[in-house]
Amino acid sequence: DQQVKQNSPSLSVQEGRISILNCDYTNSMFDYFLWYKKYPAEGPTFLISISSIKDKNEDGRFTVFLNKSAKHLSLHIVPSQPGDSAVYFCAAARNNAGNMLTFGGGTRLMVKP
């Protein structure tokens, strides 16, 4: 039973355009959502997060949108840069459950120059 799903295993975008990565979840108890970026053979690095009381959080080129009714969140990267090419993981946590993260399967983003 996969509680966090990233249905697109890969995404290719032209440099300068917008990248939109999607994530769906099934557990309505999740109340904190995060995006991590990961390069091969390295640990994930934290990108941006959003609490369930918000519907949008922005940090520079990165914006995360949360639609609680649809149990859906998305990460927008504008403008996309070649250095953004990596695997992006969506993760969810329940604040009353020790902040353990449940991860999606990841989306590989390729930004072409």
Next chain:
Amino acid sequence: DGGITQSPKYLFRKEGQNVTLSCEQNLNHDAMYWYRQDPGQGLRLIYYSQIVNDFQKGDIAEGYSVSREKKESFPLTVTSAQKNPTAFYLCASSIRGLNTEAFFGQGTRLTVV
């Protein structure tokens, strides 16, 4: 420099041998976690610890053991009972509290032959 250190980066073991992966953090975080990543998949939680001398099983704890004798250290032992031990292992830590992100080490690639 504060961070999480995992060692070694690459580890080879013969089938049937126990092996211990090291994880040390100097971030003064109370909580520590072990995740496993298999090719093309997301991260799955093996064990976590919210405080010294206490730890809990995650989603895939069978065949693994941990200890938390010091705040800074959370070693993971992969025992011979783990049926598919070859994987990329990631250690993480976080502060305790609401809406906090986890910080990851660089990972250990374990190959059992």
